[in-house]
Amino acid sequence: MANLSIEKLTKRFGASLAVDGLDLSVQEGELVALLGPSGCGKTTTLRMVAGFLPPTSGRVMFDHDDVTSLPAYRRSTGMVFQSYALFPHMTAAQNIGFGLEMRGLTTPTRQAKIEEALKLVRLSHLASRFPRELSGGQQQRVALARALVINPKLFLLDEPLSNLDAKLRAEVRVEIRALQQRLGLTTLLVTHDREEALTMADRLVVMDGGRVRQIGSPRELYDEPQDAFVADFVGRCNILPGRRENETQFRTESGLLLSVDTGARESKNATAFTLRPERIAIHPGAEGELSGVVKAVTYLGPQTEYHVSIGQGTFVVVRQTPAAHEPLALVRPEDVVSLQWDRKAPRLVPQTSS
């Protein structure tokens, strides 16, 4: 395994900049996720790292080797494609063996490694099946085994879970992460799914318009977003535009005063108040700091979601579903409720940072 460093990487397609001066390093054994909406440049970045796309400028380094001008087949990365990209005319075992064959390994060595890889993804019993005879989840495991069996310098995952159903996705997520940590794989993951990124990655890179918005641990990005875009992209968020009134208050555009105590951490040009839905407490009745009218109550099983209108804005509040006898369980639309939060919970951020 190697370290990956990307320096000032830029890709221009005609007049548009797909990736704009990206700097990033991935340490050995680390899983870094590139997260962003479609068209943010995350896939383009991955493809440049894999060697499928030549960058317009900038460098890609594996350890101390500059691989920028090396073709894909000389880079020794192991990639799992969104569509898995299995070879339809080869069995699972032949698919896995292809990379070993390209490395000129003898048949017995190859056979041993294929068996080991099949065991790793628990598919030994399906070695001689063709891709079309395998389920989506099994195909994905073949793709994983095929990428890992060559002992790649870098493990690349392009939206690896997007073709799986929700239940399987949660399972495979944990499985890939466990594998990655056990084998100490230096990994770059591309995804547009924030949950996937938050649960799998050591560090997250939020991208937008070809640029990095913020890099940090999942917790940093979730709790301390640098701007409203990141706050919104990394998880659900109440975002109200306005300006800071004084040390302890924020005035929204509709004139509402909201309490905050965020110390010196706030940037001076904060123009938005952000607060995660699960950080807000909700009580029946108007005896709180801020009262509003319930517009909708959505039962989600373990959690319940309340849409509360305050003046001209709406707060989304997510709470653990109250037991049937609790007063909160009786709250219905059009009831008056009060909202409260720890003053350290909100973050004041710029709408967008440049």
Next chain:
Amino acid sequence: MSVRLTKRPFLGRGLMRAAVALAYLIVFAPVFTIVVTSFFSQQIVSFPPAGLTSHWYVNAWQTPEFLRGLLTSLQVALLASAIGVPIGTAAALAIVRGEFWGRNAISTFLLAPLAVPGVVAGSGLYMFYVLAEDFLDRDVKATTQGLVAAHVLLAIPWTVRLVVASLQGLERSAEEAAANLGAGPLTVFRRITLPMMRPGIVAATMFSFIQSFENLDISLLLVGPGKTTLPVAMLNYLQFRIDPTLAAVATVQILIVGVLMAVTDRFVRLSRVV
């Protein structure tokens, strides 16, 4: 209410089935008629038959024009597809994968023979061959080579069409995956691209063969004495006699094409390619 809702689709399904049956009938009625009349014993085809016989098959076998025609047709069809399919495949690759100016023009140009009536193409080729003979100072127009060259023009557009279609449906990421695993461009083509194109190429070969095998109009002016293809031999026979011998020959022809399609279908599901 619920009765109505279930009844309507039932009626619709009935109509649908009738339409499908009618379509099959229209397609297979001539084939069926030919096969049946080839066993009628009377010389002038009429219904009901006076009796059943395999005499016409014997007669066809003993007519040297038919046997020679069959062999010529098989030979020409084999050569034409053997030459036309690789050319068409290479062209299809260039059209789909290449990045150069004029790709669309080339595609249109290569498909053009499909749009030209066979007789027109045949006459044009005839005149071209006459000119070529003057220029090359050797026979072109009544030779097997000349005929094969003309039939290559049938194979190329069919191949381009089918292989382009199969290439467009082909997922590029499998090739990228192979490169990612260490395969250079040539290896990727040989080990991944070519095998994935196989259904398209097999179908193209079969269609080229059939198109050549049963072609009448282009061949008409290009065949030489004693080197006629089977369809031309049949037309010649028809000029002097009408008897079920032709139906017998046609039945054999249908059988050959039918077997070919059935065999091909075992290798690639034709319905998936065409």
